[in-house]
Amino acid sequence: IATWTAELVAEKKAAAADQAERDRQLERLEQKSTICNTVVGVGVLVTTTFWLVKQRLQTTAQGMLRVLDRFDFMHTTWANATVQAATTTQLFKLIFRQRNQKLLVHDDTADDHRSVPAVLHALLQTYSRNRGLDDMDLEDAAHVFHDVAATAIQNGARRYFDQKATFWFPERQQFFAFQLKKRVFRAWRGRAQQLHHQRMLVYRKFIAWRHHVVLAARYREMYRICFWPLYVWKRYVQFVLLSRSKSMFLRLVFHTYVQLRILRGWRRYGTVELVLSFYPNNLDDSCAESTKMLSIDSTLY
Structure with missing residues (x-):
């Protein structure tokens, strides 16, 4: 019962953090949007803004999307762990602006800043804004992104099996x-x-x-x-x-x-x-x- 209570408290904290982050993103979008005077309602504003951003990224970041689609992650590996860590750090410094987001490694899917949609959105935004990734190779960026996606999938599967293992505890099944x-x-x-x-x-x-x-x-x-x-x-x-x-x-x-x-x-x-x-x-x-x-x-x- 103590374990279940701790899990419930952790889930509530994660949900509260997610809601706070969504509120912050909504506030930033409201400040940066140029159609605030013509659209009525926060829900319509957010939907319209994301739709405009998606349309712009599809037209201005086609090169990066093409590289991501054609990347052969099944037959591509890193030379060593040092190169992987350095490339990942370089990409995160490039696509994320805030200092507390630059040095974090994608190890937990509960962090929205390291989720796959967040990394993809930041990568496409940086590519569209800078017309490229400065001196970084697009193949390396695609490799880092696929590492992020693989880590997210592995963490999700690990959490899923952990939840299943917790669910099948004898005491919990006895309670059910x-x-x-x-x-x-x-x-x-x-x-x-x-x-x-x-x-x-x-x-x-x-x-x-x-x-x-x-x-x-x-x-x-x-x-x-x-x-x-x-x-x-x-x-x-x-x-x-x-x-x-x-x-x-x-x-x-x-x-x-x-x-x-x-x-x-x-x-x-x-x-x-x-x-x-x-x-x-x-x-x-x-x-x-x-x-x-x-x-x-x-x-x-």
């Missing part, structure tokens, strides 16, 4: 495994609570409904097997009893109807006999009177 286990168990806890809620509050209703449906099916089956014959027999008995009562009622109705017919016939006969007894000599009057009485009798009954 513990954090992963915590995240997994937190996610599992939420899912387990959700399942428990469903099981206690949702699935219970479905289970009760299923039990009710099963009991209803069993009841219907038992009724169909055991009580359906009794139900059919009951319907038949009710039908027989109702039919018997209907037949008895119709028989009584028929007897009453016959009696009424007989009584009505006797009444008509008595009426005719009564009229004839009152009008024995006048047949027309007796017929009219009997018809009148029969009509009255029919309206009454």
